[in-house]
Amino acid sequence: MARTEEYRNLNGAQRAAILMLALGEAHCSRLFSMMHEDEIKDISAAMAQLGSVRADVVERLCIDFTEGMGTAGNLVGSFESTERLLQKALPRDRAAQIMEEIRGPAGRTMWDKLGNVNEAVLSNYLKNEYPQTVAVVLSKVRPDHAARVLTLLPDSFAMEVVMRMLRMESVQKDVLDGVEKTLRAEFMSNLARATRRDAHEMMADIFNNLDRQAEGRFIAALEERNRDAAERIKALMFTFNDLARLNGTAVQTLLRAVEKDKLPLAIKGASDKIRDLFFKNLSERAAKMLREEIEALGPVKVRDVDEAQAAIVLLAKDLAAQGQIEISESADEELVY
Numbered sequence: 001m002a003r004t005e006e007y008r009n010l011n012g013a014q015r016a017a018i019l020m021l022a023l024g025e026a027h028c029s030r031l032f033s034m035m036h037e038d039e040i041k042d043i044s045a046a047m048a049q050l051g052s053v054r055a056d057v058v059e060r061l062c063i064d065f066t067e068g069m070g071t072a073g074n075l076v077g078s079f080e081s082t083e084r085l086l087q088k089a090l091p092r093d094r095a096a097q098i099m100e101e102i103r104g105p106a107g108r109t110m111w112d113k114l115g116n117v118n119e120a121v122l123s124n125y126l127k128n129e130y131p132q133t134v135a136v137v138l139s140k141v142r143p144d145h146a147a148r149v150l151t152l153l154p155d156s157f158a159m160e161v162v163m164r165m166l167r168m169e170s171v172q173k174d175v176l177d178g179v180e181k182t183l184r185a186e187f188m189s190n191l192a193r194a195t196r197r198d199a200h201e202m203m204a205d206i207f208n209n210l211d212r213q214a215e216g217r218f219i220a221a222l223e224e225r226n227r228d229a230a231e232r233i234k235a236l237m238f239t240f241n242d243l244a245r246l247n248g249t250a251v252q253t254l255l256r257a258v259e260k261d262k263l264p265l266a267i268k269g270a271s272d273k274i275r276d277l278f279f280k281n282l283s284e285r286a287a288k289m290l291r292e293e294i295e296a297l298g299p300v301k302v303r304d305v306d307e308a309q310a311a312i313v314l315l316a317k318d319l320a321a322q323g324q325i326e327i328s329e330s331a332d333e334e335l336v337y
Contacts, residue, residue, distance in 0.1 A: 007057055012047040018053055018061055069335040114141050114183070120323075123152035131157065133162035135178050193281040200229065204236035208313065213302075238317060238327070240266065244273055246316070248327035251281040254316055262308040269305035 010018070020028045020043065032040055114122065114137065126134045126149065134153075138146040150158050166336065185196065207215050222230040255263075255278070267275055267290065279287045319325045 006054075007060055010061075011046075013042045014050065016043050017046040017050060018058055019065060021047065021050075022062060033300075084308055114145075119145060119148040120152060123149045127153055127157060131160040131164050133179055134161045135168055137183070137296060139165060139168065143322050174193060200232045201236055204233050204238075207233060208237055208310070210241070238313060240313055241271060241274060242327075243313070243316060244277060245327050246277070246325065250319075250327070251277060253319060253325050254312070255281060257315055257319060258312055262311050264290060264297055265305055265308035266312050268294050268297055268300060269302070269309065 022032055023031075032043075035043075126137060129137075134157075138149060141149075150161065153161065207218060210218065219230055219234065222233070243251070243254075263278075267278055270278075279290070282290060316325065316327070320327050
C-alpha cells in the first residue's frame, strides 16, 4: 500500500527525472539538449531532490511508460482535445485562460510571446501604459523588436521610455511578475481572442499550398457539397493571378526579392496580364534577358511552374505582412497620389 501511495504521489517532473536517470547519462544529456531552459530547471531540481528511489518504483514507472506508448497508436493533438483535457483537470476559467495563451503568439515564456507579436499591435497597446512598464517590456524582448516598437510610439512618449530604460537597474522580481501578470490578463488574452482564425481562412491557406490540379479537384468537390463555403474560401485565397492587385512599386519590390531562378519558370506559365505586369516593371534590358531565359527553358513540367509561382506568392504575402508592399483588395482599386 505504501509503495502504491509513493508511486501515485510522484509529480510530472519527478517521473521525468526518474525515467531520465534510468536511461543513463548519454540519453539524459541528449534529452536535456532538446528541452527549454525552464523544463531543464524543473526536471534537474526534481532530480536533485529525489533521494533514493526504490527499484520497484522505477520498474513500475518504466512499465507504465512503455505500455502507454505501445497502446496509444496514432496520437492526434489539437486545440480541441487539449481544451477538453484541461477542462477535466482545471476550473473552466483557468482552462480557458490557458487555451487563450496557447492560441496566442508562439513562445514558451511571456517575453518569447511578446517577441512574436507584430510591432504595430504591440506599440498600439503599450502607448497607453506607463513609461516605466513599457521600459520593462522593451528591456525583456529582442533588441531588434524593441527598436521597431520604439519607432512606432509617439516621439515624446518614446523618449520618456528611453530615459526610463537608461535609469533602470535590475528589475525586482515582484515588479516583473506584476508586469507579466498584467500582460497575460489584459493583452495576451484579448490578442488570442482577436486573432483566433476562421476555419475558412485556414482552409484558404491550405488550398494556396496545393498544386493547381489538387486545388481544382478540392474546390470542385467542395462546390458540390457546400457552395457557400467554397466561394468564401476562393475569396480568401491569394493566387499567382492575384499579383495583378500589386501596384508598380510593389511589383518592383517583389522582383528585387524573388529568387532569380524562380521568375522565368513562374512567368512561363503565367497569363498575359501577369506577364505584362512583370515585364513593364523591369528595365528594357532586364525584360529582354528574362524573355530570353523563358525561351531557353523549353518545355517544363506544370508541377515546376506551380512550385515557382507558389514560392513567389508566398514571398509576396511575407512582404505584405512586413509592410514592405501593399496588396489592394482588387486590381481595379483606385489610388490617390
